Amino acid sequence: MADTSDDLELVESYVKGDESAFNRIALKYQQRIYWHARRMTGNHLDADEVVQEVLLVMYRKLKGFEFKSSLYTWIYRITTTRSINFIKRRAVKELFSLEDSNKDFQSGNIDILNDIENKEEIEKLEKILQKVPAKQREVFILRAIDGMSYEEISEITGKSIGGLKSNYFHALKKITEMMNR
Amino acid sequence: MKTDDKIRKYLDGELIPEELSAFEKEMENSPELKMSIENFRSTIKSYRDISSSDLQKNYFNNIIPEFRKSIEKKSKKSFSPAYAFGSIFVIIITAAIIFFMNKDGSEIQESNDVFAENMLGNEIIIYLSSDYSNYDLLDEDDFIIDSLLSSELNLSAANFDLQYDFANINFNSIFNNLSDEDFDGLYSELISKKF
Numbered sequence: 001m002a003d004t005s006d007d008l009e010l011v012e013s014y015v016k017g018d019e020s021a022f023n024r025i026a027l028k029y030q031q032r033i034y035w036h037a038r039r040m041t042g043n044h045l046d047a048d049e050v051v052q053e054v055l056l057v058m059y060r061k062l063k064g065f066e067f068k069s070s071l072y073t074w075i076y077r078i079t080t081t082r083s084i085n086f087i088k089r090r091a092v093k094e095l096f097s098l099e100d101s102n103k104d105f106q107s108g109n110i111d112i113l114n115d116i117e118n119k120e121e122i123e124k125l126e127k128i129l130q131k132v133p134a135k136q137r138e139v140f141i142l143r144a145i146d147g148m149s150y151e152e153i154s155e156i157t158g159k160s161i162g163g164l165k166s167n168y169f170h171a172l173k174k175i176t177e178m179m180n181r
Numbered sequence: 182m183k184t185d186d187k188i189r190k191y192l193d194g195e196l197i198p199e200e201l202s203a204f205e206k207e208m209e210n211s212p213e214l215k216m217s218i219e220n221f222r223s224t225i226k227s228y229r230d231i232s233s234s235d236l237q238k239n240y241f242n243n244i245i246p247e248f249r250k251s252i253e254k255k256s257k258k259s260f261s262p263a264y265a266f267g268s269i270f271v272i273i274i275t276a277a278i279i280f281f282m283n284k285d286g287s288e289i290q291e292s293n294d295v296f297a298e299n300m301l302g303n304e305i306i307i308y309l310s311s312d313y314s315n316y317d318l319l320d321e322d323d324f325i326i327d328s329l330l331s332s333e334l335n336l337s338a339a340n341f342d343l344q345y346d347f348a349n350i351n352f353n354s355i356f357n358n359l360s361d362e363d364f365d366g367l368y369s370e371l372i373s374k375k376f
Binding site: 023026027030031034035039048051052055056059112113114115118121122125126129140141144145147165168169172173175176179180 | 185188189192193217220221223224225227228229231232234235236237239240241244245247248251252
């Protein structure tokens with residue numbers, strides 16, 4: 001879980017016109033946004049595009065944020081929505097061959113991972129994750145990797161807790177099967 | 182409870198103490214179940230480990246500056262090709278509609294303007310206030326009237342068995358040779374007889 005103690009203060013400063021408050025919010029959450037986008041999209045280049053989209057949405061909508069949910073949940077919701085929209089757009093582009101067929105190759109070359117030794121293993125895990133339907137992937141990432149409770153995930157995704165539990169276990173079974181092949 | 186449901190609850194820590202001890206006993210008796218639980222845990226651990234991978238700090242240092250740059254670009258971007266083309270299209274369509282709607286009206290207006298330009302101010306006043314009561318009949322008109330009157334008189338003479346031929350009489354010359362007194366006498370006689 002993120003430390004949300006100063007979120008209210010930062011948002012209030014931003015609403016009052018302090019632009020630097022937005023930078024501090026972005027700095028605080030940028031790694032989480034990036035990792036969530038990367039796990040959802042499966043590569044660095046796409047994740048980078050989603051990060052910029054998420055920041056833009058945050059920048060435009062933060063002034064209307066009413067703290068009905070935590071800022072942390074709100075940012076995750078934006079990231080999840082943007083990632084799923086991005087995946088849909090990418091699928092359409094691939095379908096009509098608008099996307100470069102060498103994208104996988106390119107994105108493999110352009111990466112920000114310093115962990116060269118585990119790079120192969122990381123890419124393998126990312127590819128497996130991409131084979132799971134986006135809705136199941138989303139729950140798996142939030143539950144298994146980010147360690148969120150089903151209540152938090154429900155708040156982010158708007159899905160029922162029962163449905164989330166079922167989706168999570170389906171994803172876990174599929175991914176485990178693929179890893180042990 | 183189904184096995185899948187029990188496994189998920191076990192992994193999520195949702196089993197109540199009685200269910201937990203029963204499930205652990207089941208795992209001891211089933212190497213397969215134990216293996217699948219280990220596999221699930223291993224999967225989760227593998228993905229959690231990725232999150233601790235070392236990433237280039239330079240990338241994260243540049244995220245906000247990149248974002249700020251894109252925001253500035255968007256605010257400076259006053260020319261939008263789509264907007265410009267759209268505006269031009271709307272202007273052309275509007276101009277075309279106005280042109281075609283006023284085409285007929287403008288022709289009439291144009292001819293009136295030319296006519297008015299060719300007349301002087303006094304001529305326009307006279308033209309507009311013309312009185313046709315003093316219009317003189319031409320010779321052709323006299324002939325027509327004479328022939329109409331002749332045929333009318335012949336028809337009347339036939340009705341009353343009169344032996345007169347009124348054809349080819351120039352009534353206009355007769356009217357012109359009549360004195361004012363004769364004319365008044367004939368006029369009052371016609372009125373009194375309700376001819």
